[in-house]
Amino acid sequence: MKLIILENYSQASEWAAKYIRNRIVQFGPGAGRFFTLGLPTGLPRDHPESYHSFMWNNFFKHIDISPENVHILDGNAPDLQAECDAFEKKIKAAGGIELFVGGIGPDGHIAFNEPGSSLVSRTRVKTLAMDTILANARFFDGDLSKVPTMALTVGVGTVMDAREVMILITGAHKAFALYKAIEEGVNHMWTVSAFQLHPNTVFVCDEDATLELKVKTVKYFKGLMLVHNKLVEPLYSMKEMGAESSQSKKPYSD
Amino acid sequence: MPSNKSVSDAPIVQFTNCRILRDHQLQREDLWVREGKILNPEKLFFDEKGSADVQLDCKDGIIAPGFIDVQINGGFGVDFSLATDDFKSGIDLVSQKILSHGVTSFCPTLVTSPPSVYHQVLPQISVRNGGAHGAGILGAHLEGPFISKEKKGAHPEHCLRTFEAGAFQDLLATYGSLDCVQIVTLAPEMRRSSEVIQELTKRGICVSLGHSVANLSQAEEAVQHGATFITHLFNAMLPFHHRDPGIVGLLTSDKIPAGRRVFYGMISDGIHTNPAALRIAHRAHPKGLVLVTDAIAGMGLAPGRHTLGQQVVEIDGLNTYIAGTKTLSGSVATMDTCVRHFQEATGCSVETALEVASLHPAQLLGIEHKKGTLNYDSDADFLMLNDSLYVQATYIAGKEVWRQDVSGM
Numbered sequence: 001m002k003l004i005i006l007e008n009y010s011q012a013s014e015w016a017a018k019y020i021r022n023r024i025v026q027f028g029p030g031a032g033r034f035f036t037l038g039l040p041t042g043l044p045r046d047h048p049e050s051y052h053s054f055m056w057n058n059f060f061k062h063i064d065i066s067p068e069n070v071h072i073l074d075g076n077a078p079d080l081q082a083e084c085d086a087f088e089k090k091i092k093a094a095g096g097i098e099l100f101v102g103g104i105g106p107d108g109h110i111a112f113n114e115p116g117s118s119l120v121s122r123t124r125v126k127t128l129a130m131d132t133i134l135a136n137a138r139f140f141d142g143d144l145s146k147v148p149t150m151a152l153t154v155g156v157g158t159v160m161d162a163r164e165v166m167i168l169i170t171g172a173h174k175a176f177a178l179y180k181a182i183e184e185g186v187n188h189m190w191t192v193s194a195f196q197l198h199p200n201t202v203f204v205c206d207e208d209a210t211l212e213l214k215v216k217t218v219k220y221f222k223g224l225m226l227v228h229n230k231l232v233e234p235l236y237s238m239k240e241m242g243a244e245s246s247q248s249k250k251p252y253s254d
Numbered sequence: 255m256p257s258n259k260s261v262s263d264a265p266i267v268q269f270t271n272c273r274i275l276r277d278h279q280l281q282r283e284d285l286w287v288r289e290g291k292i293l294n295p296e297k298l299f300f301d302e303k304g305s306a307d308v309q310l311d312c313k314d315g316i317i318a319p320g321f322i323d324v325q326i327n328g329g330f331g332v333d334f335s336l337a338t339d340d341f342k343s344g345i346d347l348v349s350q351k352i353l354s355h356g357v358t359s360f361c362p363t364l365v366t367s368p369p370s371v372y373h374q375v376l377p378q379i380s381v382r383n384g385g386a387h388g389a390g391i392l393g394a395h396l397e398g399p400f401i402s403k404e405k406k407g408a409h410p411e412h413c414l415r416t417f418e419a420g421a422f423q424d425l426l427a428t429y430g431s432l433d434c435v436q437i438v439t440l441a442p443e444m445r446r447s448s449e450v451i452q453e454l455t456k457r458g459i460c461v462s463l464g465h466s467v468a469n470l471s472q473a474e475e476a477v478q479h480g481a482t483f484i485t486h487l488f489n490a491m492l493p494f495h496h497r498d499p500g501i502v503g504l505l506t507s508d509k510i511p512a513g514r515r516v517f518y519g520m521i522s523d524g525i526h527t528n529p530a531a532l533r534i535a536h537r538a539h540p541k542g543l544v545l546v547t548d549a550i551a552g553m554g555l556a557p558g559r560h561t562l563g564q565q566v567v568e569i570d571g572l573n574t575y576i577a578g579t580k581t582l583s584g585s586v587a588t589m590d591t592c593v594r595h596f597q598e599a600t601g602c603s604v605e606t607a608l609e610v611a612s613l614h615p616a617q618l619l620g621i622e623h624k625k626g627t628l629n630y631d632s633d634a635d636f637l638m639l640n641d642s643l644y645v646q647a648t649y650i651a652g653k654e655v656w657r658q659d660v661s662g663m
Contacts, residue, residue: 060299
């Protein structure tokens with residue numbers, strides 16, 4: 001794993017953005033597609049809190065992505081399990097996920113794989129933990145009865161199949177989850193810990209998220225920042241793509 | 255980019271690099287248009303998997319809903335209160351010329367005239383959509399003849415009338431037809447006005463109070479019967495008095511029926527109202543203010559003499575008086591000048607200055623579901639303006655109908 005520690009939320013976001021940009025350029029988009037992770041069921045597509053609205057307002061409308069290349073799990077599909085199975089097939093058809101980008105819940109979950117989720121799970125319908133429902137209540141005027149209780153999500157196993165995994169963790173309230181994810185063992189109660197068994201993981205976090213880690217761990221990885229920053233400098237651009245594509249993408253191996 | 259538009263094959267235009275007026279704010283968002291209406295890009299993206307066919311760079315300009323002028327008596331030599339042989343081409347000329355002022359919809363206004371004029375002219379006015387030929391016509395505004403003698407302003411006294419005898423039937427006989435009438439201005443203190451107001455309101459016609467010596471109670475009663483507008487506030491009515499505010503008092507009256515709003519027109523040309531008075535009105539009731547030009551035939555022409563219905567008017571700069579008097583009669587201001595002057599005089603935000611000329615008139619006429627905003631599924635009548643609120647281009651139903659010449663002409 002590479003643990004990238006930046007000073008604050010903005011810097012962590014910027015580093016992650018640059019890294020993703022470089023990875024996209026190296027990937028040589030053409031047949032490039034991506035999939036988006038999870039969608040609470042029971043929300044109509046145009047609900048302001050739906051993932052569709054979120055992704056549109058925060059991502060899609062700012063870029064020139066072709067709508068056919070957007071695959072979001074449809075929480076309103078008539079047969080939810082069939083929808084999940086179809087999603088898995090689409091991933092396979094696209095050649096597998098090159099880079100998975102996700103966050104982490106305070107309870108250490110990745111996507112909606114709540115504590116207790118199988119570490120080899122696939123895309124499926126998942127009941128949300130009370131913690132998650134409480135955390136989401138703020139989007140529904142604090143009315144718990146309005147918060148969806150189930151979600152469609154990619155499984156831990158699905159994400160493990162990706163060639164690279166990037167997890168973004170910022171804020172002190174995520175610190176304990178980060179500790180459990182990287183300093184304790186692989187445990188289905190903290191599903192992010194599964195990535196300890198993935199060959200290619202990047203955790204990007206800010207200072208506050210490291211509050212529960214050993215000083216030794218933090219110092220070690222901070223010391224590697226010189227090397228890690230080579231992943232974002234130079235910043236590649238699509239126009240120079242031809243010249244750079246032959247370059248190796250990692251300055252060292254895990 | 256391949257697109258699979260399941261709803262329609264019509265071309266989709268995406269206006270980018272602009273700030274649009276939406277939800278009362280200038281937001282950095284793209285404007286999407288298809289088939290003459292504002293399109294919801296999120297729905298297009300997810301439901302239809304569609305994308306833009308044409309992208310236009312607006313060079314960081316402001317996009318606002320087209321202006322709506324509910325009181326304009328003519329312009330460019332054309333007088334809507336004159337029953338000429340080429341009346342139709344006159345109205346066409348005005349509707350085409352005001353595109354450059356940012357007006358995309360208007361109500362041709364007729365001042366007090368003899369019944370023969372109404373009978374000849376009104377059938378020649380039809381409600382129609384705008385386009386390259388000119389701004390859309392929402393319906394006529396009939397200002398008079400049922401107004402007060404004491405506050406006739408520039409209206410000819412010999413044409414004033416009352417409806418004491420037959421109330422609504424008298425009105426109908428005078429005008430001949432109400433088919434394309436959108437607004438009627440009358441003086442509510444006239445006997446039987448309540449019946450008339452109710453009858454007009456029932457037919458969906460907006461009743462406006464003006465050219466009147468009504469006191470506040472009379473005005474409030476008129477509102478309770480259905481009146482919703484005040485014609486050029488302050489002008490041609492009793493001045494505000496602290497023990498009887500008159501019609502002006504409607505701005506802060508507590509007798510307005512629940513759920514209704516009283517709107518008031520203001521000519522912000524810097525002449526009809528002192529800027530301080532403009533500010534008082536605006537601050538008292540900001541959501542009711544509607545900018546109007548009250549423009550007359552001389553608007554857009556050189557100074558000199560022109561007609562306004564049965565009267566002769568003299569233009570000197572921005573001042574327009576009944577020839578030989580100091581009685582104001584209409585204006586020669588253009589709508590965009592009024593917007594700029596309003597913003598300067600009140601120091602209000604750009605958003606507010608734009609809304610008093612677009613959203614508020616649309617709300618007055620009950621058409622804000624399709625005009626006056628840039629909401630999804632509204633008619634795509636909009637303007638591109640620069641930061642100083644000069645109109646750079648005018649669009650109706652998504653098509654460019656006027657553009658500022660680069661040479662500035």
